[in-house]
Amino acid sequence: xxxxxxxxxxxxxxxxxxxxxxxxxxxxxxxxxxxxxxxxxxxxxxxxxxxxxxxxxxxxxxxxxxxxxxxxxxxxxxxxxxxxxxxxxxxxxxxxxxxxxxxxxxxxxxxxxxxxxxxxxxxxxxxxxxxxxxxxxxxxxxxxxxxxxxxxxxxxxxxxxxxxxxxxxxxxxxxxxxxxxxxxxxxxxxxxxxxxxxxxxxxxxxxxxxxxxxxxxxxxxxxxxxxxxxxxxxxxxxxxxxxxxxxxxxxxxxxxxxxxxxxxxxxxxxxxxxxxxxxxxxxxxxxxxxxxxxxxxxxxxxxxxxxxxxxxxxxxxxxxxxxxxxxxxxxxxxxxxxxxxxxxxxxxxxxxxxxxxxxxxxxxxxxxxxxxxxxxxxxxxxxxxxxxxxxxxxxxxxxxxxxxxxxxxxxxxxxxxxxx
Ligand code: EPU
Numbered sequence: 001x002x003x004x005x006x007x008x009x010x011x012x013x014x015x016x017x018x019x020x021x022x023x024x025x026x027x028x029x030x031x032x033x034x035x036x037x038x039x040x041x042x043x044x045x046x047x048x049x050x051x052x053x054x055x056x057x058x059x060x061x062x063x064x065x066x067x068x069x070x071x072x073x074x075x076x077x078x079x080x081x082x083x084x085x086x087x088x089x090x091x092x093x094x095x096x097x098x099x100x101x102x103x104x105x106x107x108x109x110x111x112x113x114x115x116x117x118x119x120x121x122x123x124x125x126x127x128x129x130x131x132x133x134x135x136x137x138x139x140x141x142x143x144x145x146x147x148x149x150x151x152x153x154x155x156x157x158x159x160x161x162x163x164x165x166x167x168x169x170x171x172x173x174x175x176x177x178x179x180x181x182x183x184x185x186x187x188x189x190x191x192x193x194x195x196x197x198x199x200x201x202x203x204x205x206x207x208x209x210x211x212x213x214x215x216x217x218x219x220x221x222x223x224x225x226x227x228x229x230x231x232x233x234x235x236x237x238x239x240x241x242x243x244x245x246x247x248x249x250x251x252x253x254x255x256x257x258x259x260x261x262x263x264x265x266x267x268x269x270x271x272x273x274x275x276x277x278x279x280x281x282x283x284x285x286x287x288x289x290x291x292x293x294x295x296x297x298x299x300x301x302x303x304x305x306x307x308x309x310x311x312x313x314x315x316x317x318x319x320x321x322x323x324x325x326x327x328x329x330x331x332x333x334x335x336x337x338x339x340x341x342x343x344x345x346x347x348x349x350x351x352x353x354x355x356x357x358x359x360x361x362x363x364x365x366x367x368x369x370x371x372x373x374x375x376x377x378x379x380x381x382x383x384x385x386x387x388x389x390x391x392x393x394x395x396x397x398x399x400x401x402x403x404x405x406x407x408x409x410x411x412x413x414x415x416x417x418x419x420x
Contacts, residue, residue, distance in 0.1 A: 001419045004390040004404060006381030008363065012249035012410040018237045018256045019045040019401040020070065020230030024191035026094035027168045028198045028230060029053045029074070033062070033101040034175055035202055037224025038075040044230055045401045046070055048394075049092055056095065059085035060102070079105060086112035086144060092398070096124055096165055099147050100172030103136055108148040113140070126163045130170035133157045134177055154179030154218055162187050162299040167214065168195050174216040175204045183214040189300040190260045194231040201228050232280075234260040235306045235372070236400060241265075241284045242310040243379045243407070245273045246317060250285035251410060258282050263303050267293060267311065271318065292320030292357060297328050309335045309376035316344035317383060318357035326351045335373035338366040342384055360385055368392040371399045378403065382412045 020043035030053065032039055044050055046069045054064050054072070060082075063075040082102065089095035090112035102109030124145075128138045133156075136149035154177045159166055167187040172195075174181035186192070188210050196209030203223035208214045237256040241264055244251035258265070258277035265275045265282075271290040276283045293315060297305040305328040315322035316339055326332045333348035340346055341364045345356040363386030368374030374396035381388030390396075393416070396403060404414045 001391065002393050003417055003419055004378065004381070004393060005415050005417050006363070006378065006388045006390070007386070007413040008382050008384045008388070010247060010382050010412050012244055012247045012251055012382065012407070012412060014410045015252045015254055016240050016406050016410060017254045018232045018240070019043075021045070021191050021194065021233040021235070022047060022049060022399045023164070023189075023235070024194040025050050025230050026053050027097050027191065027195045028228070029057060030094075030097040030101040031172055031195060031199055032074045033057065033060070033076050033079060033098075033105045034172065034199070035076050035222045035224060037077050038073055039202060039224065040067070040071065040073050040227035042071045042227060042229040044070050044072060045233065047401050048398045049094065052088060052092055053094065056084055056088050056098065059088065082106050082108045083110040084112070086110070090143070093122070093165070096127055097169055097172060099127065099131065099145060100169035103131060103134075103147055103149055103152060103173045104176040107150070110144050110146045113143050113145060124165070126159050126161060126166035127169045130157050130166055130183070131173055134170070134173055134181065136173070152177035152218075154181040154216070156182045157184065159183065159185040164189050164192065167192055171196065171199070171206060171209075171214060171216060174218060175199055175206070176221070177216075177218040179218055181216045181218070183216075184212070186212050186214045187299055188212060190231055190234050190257070198228045201226055232256045235304060237261055237282070238264045238304065238307040239310050239375045239379070239400075240406075241268060241275070241282070242307065242314055243382065244284040245271070245286045245290060246314045246379050246383050248286045248288070249410070250283070252281055252283045254281050256280060256282055263301055264307060267295065267303065271314065290314050290318040292318045292322040294323050296325040299328070305329055305332060306372050308332060309372045310379055312336065312346070312353070312355065313339065313376050313379045313383070315355040316346060316358060316361065316380070318355065320357055322355040322357065324353050324355065334369040335376050338369070338373070338377055339380055341366055342380055342388065362386055363388040365389040365391070368395045371395045375400060375403070378407060378414070382407065382414070
C-alpha cells in the first residue's frame with residue numbers, strides 16, 4: 001500500500017506550474033468522439049482519470065497516440081462499438097459524458113452507471129431530461145445507462161438545478177443535432193467554457209458558454225486535424241493558493257488564469273492574505289495567522305465546493321470561529337474527522353461545519369476520503385508539527401498531476417512510500 005509521509009511544519013516558498021484542468025480534460029476527451037477523424041489535445045493533466053478516459057475511448061475504437069506526457073493525438077474515425085467497457089465506466093464520474101458524445105456520434109450507447117468520489121447523492125436526472133428533450137430514450141437498469149435516438153432534434157431545455165455535468169453533456173449531444181438547442185440555467189464554470197471552446201475550434205457553433213444561457217446551433221459535422229490546449233486547472237491553482245495561506249508561505253503560480261480565481265482571491269484577502277496577479281501568474285503570500293471567515297459553496301462564480309476541504313484546513317488554523325456551509329454536496333465534510341485527528345476542532349453536521357480555530361495541527365495517520373479531501377490532508381500535513389501519513393492515495397492520483405513533486409519543489413518534506 002502506498003502512503004504519503006509529510007514532515008512539517010514548512011512554510012511553502014517558490015514557483016509552481018499549474019497543469020491542465022482535470023474536469024475540462026475528462027469532458028474534452030469524450031467530446032473528441034464527435035469528430036469523424038483526428039485531433040490533437042495539448043496541456044492534458046497526466047492523471048489517472050485522463051488515462052482511464054483514454055482507455056475507455058480506446059475500448060470504443062478510438063486510436064490514441066501519446067505525443068508527450070501531456071499531449072495526445074486521438075483518431076475517432078473508427079468508433080465501432082456502442083457499449084463502453086462497463087467495468088471501467090463504473091469507476092468514475094465523467095463516464096456520463098460518453099452518453100452525450102455517443103448519442104451525437106453513433107445515436108446509441110450503453111455505459112456503466114457513473115461512480116466517482118462519494119460526496120452523497122449524485123443523480124443524473126438533469127442529464128437524462130436533456131437527452132430525452134432532444135429526442136432520445138434513456139433506460140437505466142441493472143447498473144447501466146442505455147441511451148438511443150433516431151434523430152437528435154434541437155430544443156429548449158431548462159435545467160432545474162445548475163449542473164456542470166448536465167450542461168456539458170447536453171452541449172455534447174446538441175452539437176450535431178438538427179436545429180438549435182438552448183440550455184437555460186446552465187452552469188458557468190471555466191471548464192464549461194473550455195469544452196465549448198474545444199468544440200467551436202473543431203467546427204461546432206456554440207454561443208453563450210460562461211453565461212446561464214447557452215445556444216448550440218447544430219452543425220452537420222466537425223472538422224478534423226485541429227489542435228486544442230486544455231485550460232489551466234482552477235481547482236489545482238486554488239489548492240496551491242490555499243496551501244500558501246495555510247502554511248504562511250509565499251508561492252507564485254505559473255500558467256493560471258487569475259480571473260478564474262477571483263472568488264478564492266477575495267476570501268484570501270478577507271482572511272488577511274495577499275494576492276498579486278501579473279499576466280498568467282499569481283503570487284499568494286501570508287504573513288500572519290488567518291482570520292476567521294464564513295464560506296458558502298456555490299456554483300461558479302461562487303466559492304467552489306472543490307476547494308471547500310482545502311479552505312477548511314486554513315480555517316482550522318484561523319484566529320476565531322468560522323463556518324462553512326456546503327450547498328452543492330450532501331456529504332463533503334468527511335475530511336473533518338481526519339483533521340480532528342490532527343488537533344483541529346471542527347464540528348460538522350449535515351451541510352454545515354463549525355471550525356474553532358486552533359494554533360497548531362499535529363501530524364497523525366489520516367485517510368483521504370475523496371480527491372479534494374486528499375489535497376486538504378496534504379496541506380494539513382505540511383502545516384502540522386511532526387509526521388503525517390496519508391493513506392488512500394488512489395483518490396489524490398485521480399486528479400492531481402505530480403502532486404508530491406510540486407509540493408516538494410515548494411519546500412515541503414513529502415515522500416511517497418510503499419508500505420509492506
Ligand atoms: N444534480 C442533480 N441532478 C443532476 C445533476 C446534478 O440534482 O442531474 C445536483 C447534484 O446532486 C449536486 C448539484 O446538482 O447537488 C451539482 O452537481 P453537478 O452536476 O454540477 O456536479 P457533477 O457534474 O457531478 C462536477 C465535478 C465535481 C464538482 C461539481 C460541482 C466533474 C467530473 N466533476 O460534478 O468535481 O464538485 O461539478 O462543481 O466535472 C472534483 O473534481 O473533486 C469533483 C467532485
